[in-house]
Amino acid sequence: MDFNLISNLKTCYDFAWNDPARNNSLLYYSHMPAILVALLVGLFVFIKNRKFLLSKILFSLSVAFSVWCLFDLITWFSTDSRITSFVWALMYLFEGLIFIIALYFTYYFTENKVLFSKNIIIGILFLPFIILTPTVFNVNEFNIANCEAVQGERIYYYLYFIEILFSAWIIAVLVKNYRKAEKDFKKQILYFGLGILSFLLAFSWANIIGNITTDWKITQYGLFGMPIFMAFLAYLIIQYDAFNIKLLKAQALVAGIIILIASQFAFIQNPTNKILTAITLSIVSVFGWWLVRSVKKENEQKEELEKANIALEKADQAKNEFINIASHQLRTPVTVIKGTISMLRDGTMDEFDAETKKKFYDGAQFKCKKLEDIINDILNATSLTNKKFSVMDREMEEINIKEFLEKMVEEFRPETMERELDLRIEKLDENVPKIFGQKQYLEEVFSNLITNAIKYTPSPKKTVDVRGTRNGKAEIIISSKKDGDNIIFSVRDNGIGIPVEAMPELFKKFSRAKNALDMYTDGTGLGLFIIKEIVEGHGGKVWVKSEIGKGSEFFVKLPIKPIGKVDVKEYIKERANIKM
Amino acid sequence: MNNLIRVLFIEDDPDQIFLFGKVFDVRGLLTIAATDGVEALELALKDNPDIILLDVMLKNENGLDVMEKLKQRKETKDIPIFVFTNTDKKEYKDRAEKLGAEQYIIKSETIPQEMAERIKNFIENRKAKAHN
Numbered sequence: 001m002d003f004n005l006i007s008n009l010k011t012c013y014d015f016a017w018n019d020p021a022r023n024n025s026l027l028y029y030s031h032m033p034a035i036l037v038a039l040l041v042g043l044f045v046f047i048k049n050r051k052f053l054l055s056k057i058l059f060s061l062s063v064a065f066s067v068w069c070l071f072d073l074i075t076w077f078s079t080d081s082r083i084t085s086f087v088w089a090l091m092y093l094f095e096g097l098i099f100i101i102a103l104y105f106t107y108y109f110t111e112n113k114v115l116f117s118k119n120i121i122i123g124i125l126f127l128p129f130i131i132l133t134p135t136v137f138n139v140n141e142f143n144i145a146n147c148e149a150v151q152g153e154r155i156y157y158y159l160y161f162i163e164i165l166f167s168a169w170i171i172a173v174l175v176k177n178y179r180k181a182e183k184d185f186k187k188q189i190l191y192f193g194l195g196i197l198s199f200l201l202a203f204s205w206a207n208i209i210g211n212i213t214t215d216w217k218i219t220q221y222g223l224f225g226m227p228i229f230m231a232f233l234a235y236l237i238i239q240y241d242a243f244n245i246k247l248l249k250a251q252a253l254v255a256g257i258i259i260l261i262a263s264q265f266a267f268i269q270n271p272t273n274k275i276l277t278a279i280t281l282s283i284v285s286v287f288g289w290w291l292v293r294s295v296k297k298e299n300e301q302k303e304e305l306e307k308a309n310i311a312l313e314k315a316d317q318a319k320n321e322f323i324n325i326a327s328h329q330l331r332t333p334v335t336v337i338k339g340t341i342s343m344l345r346d347g348t349m350d351e352f353d354a355e356t357k358k359k360f361y362d363g364a365q366f367k368c369k370k371l372e373d374i375i376n377d378i379l380n381a382t383s384l385t386n387k388k389f390s391v392m393d394r395e396m397e398e399i400n401i402k403e404f405l406e407k408m409v410e411e412f413r414p415e416t417m418e419r420e421l422d423l424r425i426e427k428l429d430e431n432v433p434k435i436f437g438q439k440q441y442l443e444e445v446f447s448n449l450i451t452n453a454i455k456y457t458p459s460p461k462k463t464v465d466v467r468g469t470r471n472g473k474a475e476i477i478i479s480s481k482k483d484g485d486n487i488i489f490s491v492r493d494n495g496i497g498i499p500v501e502a503m504p505e506l507f508k509k510f511s512r513a514k515n516a517l518d519m520y521t522d523g524t525g526l527g528l529f530i531i532k533e534i535v536e537g538h539g540g541k542v543w544v545k546s547e548i549g550k551g552s553e554f555f556v557k558l559p560i561k562p563i564g565k566v567d568v569k570e571y572i573k574e575r576a577n578i579k580m
Numbered sequence: 581m582n583n584l585i586r587v588l589f590i591e592d593d594p595d596q597i598f599l600f601g602k603v604f605d606v607r608g609l610l611t612i613a614a615t616d617g618v619e620a621l622e623l624a625l626k627d628n629p630d631i632i633l634l635d636v637m638l639k640n641e642n643g644l645d646v647m648e649k650l651k652q653r654k655e656t657k658d659i660p661i662f663v664f665t666n667t668d669k670k671e672y673k674d675r676a677e678k679l680g681a682e683q684y685i686i687k688s689e690t691i692p693q694e695m696a697e698r699i700k701n702f703i704e705n706r707k708a709k710a711h712n
Binding site (some may be wrong): 324327328331332334335336338339340342343346348351352356359360363366367 | 600602667669686687691692
């Protein structure tokens with residue numbers, strides 16, 4: 001093709017700038033605001049949350065769209081057919097790109113992932129754009145008569161096919177996820193869908209119709225979908241913190257007003273008006289800033305209150321659950337004790353033989369012990385958290401580890417004999433014979449740990465209060481070793497173990513694992529809580545390793561010489577104060 | 581033998597089975613004890629009890645689930661059930677009522693002798709009503 005620059009420039013100049021049929025003024029309103037709004041929202045979201053994938057996708061979409069608009073403007077105004085042809089060809093690529101990014105945007109907004117197989121399909125569908133853009137199949141000639149590039153028809157049909165296919169695809173993804181979503185997210189998908197569809201449908205149909213009729217003016221109207229889309233996104237950000245951005249209505253409003261006022265500078269000619277507008281702008285900015293700051297403060301307080309409210313509800317729930325369990329746990333022994341005494345009073349007892357009578361008394365006595373245990377547990381837990389409850393002061397003292405542990409084991413001897421459990425001490429670190437601590441509290445720690453181990457380790461022999469038996473040896477092993485300035489104690493059993501899901505809640509008040517409830521219904525869920533408070537009161541740590549069916553090992557790490565004064569009571573008082 | 585009222589006592593605490601069972605025996609009731617849902621269903625089918633005393637907090641299951649199963653079966657659905665528990669959770673009470681429990685009794689508020697009378701009275705009233 002011969003290229004005569006002068007005649008080319010002249011034709012195109014006449015066509016672009018002097019043709020009365022062309023309504024160039026519309027271009028200002030169609031392209032410029034669309035680009036501005038898209039870049040503004042895209043950049044805002046990107047800067048606010050750079051690491052968030054969705055922000056990156058939105059930013060790419062706004063950039064791809066802006067580039068397309070820019071190219072389109074060039075085709076309108078360029079008087080050089082070479083430039084027009086070049087950007088005309090590239091617009092093909094960017095139009096495809098916009099639809100692909102829109103599809104990804106929809107996927108990540110609604111389900112936060114794109115399957116590998118779908119990535120492949122999208123990739124294959126996009127391949128022709130990359131391959132064909134620079135070829136003669138795309139733009140092959142320039143029509144100097146109307147100053148427009150001539151495009152290959154087939155390749156454009158492919159673009160329309162992709163636009164229709166991807167629009168339908170996006171609708172399908174939206175509908176599918178809308179159905180699955182919960183109430184709040186449903187609304188978000190709805191607004192997102194309305195936004196993205198008004199953008200894509202306006203954009204693609206204006207392009208398709210423009211292309212078929214070659215009345216390119218129509219394409220200008222297609223761009224108005226973008227500001228609508230961005231308005232929906234802005235609403236999503238304000239109302240639902242979409243893109244993980246917290247933006248207050250007041251902030252958005254103030255920003256909007258400031259932009260509106262500032263934009264007046266583009267039109268105002270009169271210097272007095274300019275000064276007045278500048279004054280208005282600065283007043284609005286200052287008051288806007290002040291308004292946003294106070295609204296922000298209020299909002300933060302509201303959020304804090306909401307958090308506190310949730311914490312309170314949880315605490316209330318735990319308390320109710322405890323009252324339910326405790327009332328059952330307390331009433332059960334009372335039932336047996338009360339029944340037995342009533343039989344003594346009304347003479348029913350006389351109707352039984354000596355052996356049966358003894359069994360009644362044994363049962364009642366056993367239930368008395370149960371009741372005592374439960375009451376002690378509750379009182380201990382209360383004394384540990386309730387600052388009004390006075391705990392006797394206990395001084396720190398030197399504790400001989402070997403003697404201390406041997407005494408504990410001896411105390412459990414009757415119980416372990418009855419259950420045929422092997423409770424023993426193994427591997428004591430002889431390098432550190434003594435530690436400092438509040439002995440009576442530490443006794444409670446180990447007594448609770450051993451009691452738990454006994455409770456949840458089925459033994460070959462069945463007893464009244466523990467269900468389930470086992471074949472083979474039941475054992476509980478206590479050991480200690482030095483670890484820097486600390487001693488790590490361990491109490492290991494080969495019992496039922498602790499389910500993984502129960503682990504995080506284990507040391508909280510009133511928490512009990514499901515399998516513990518099944519095996520031994522009488523616990524209050526306070527033992528481990530008490531242990532944790534006491535050990536932490538000594539500046540130590542408590543943790544557990546466990547495997548279902550194989551057993552549990554509880555570790556207690558205590559400083560050999562606690563730094564400063566240890567006062568478990570004071571420690572717990574402080575914590576109680578924080579909680580209240 | 582036929583005059584004895586047969587009580588199926590679904591309870592997992594041995595002390596309570598012993599206490600209530602023994603007293604029921606000397607008060608002319610025949611106590612059959614089941615400690616879990618499977619056993620309960622078996623005995624309900626086999627021994628055809630006149631009444632069931634049902635605990636809610638059983639070892640591995642909720643007594644009300646057992647009740648639902650009993651009420652679903654043709655052979656056991658007409659056996660009157662007293663829910664007999666130490667839990668007064670509203671949720672349980674409502675469900676028990678819905679499932680058609682005749683009474684909801686808190687164990688610690690009664691004694692075995694009184695329970696025996698209560699069961700006898702209930703069965704007699706029921707018989708009298710059936711005759712009329």
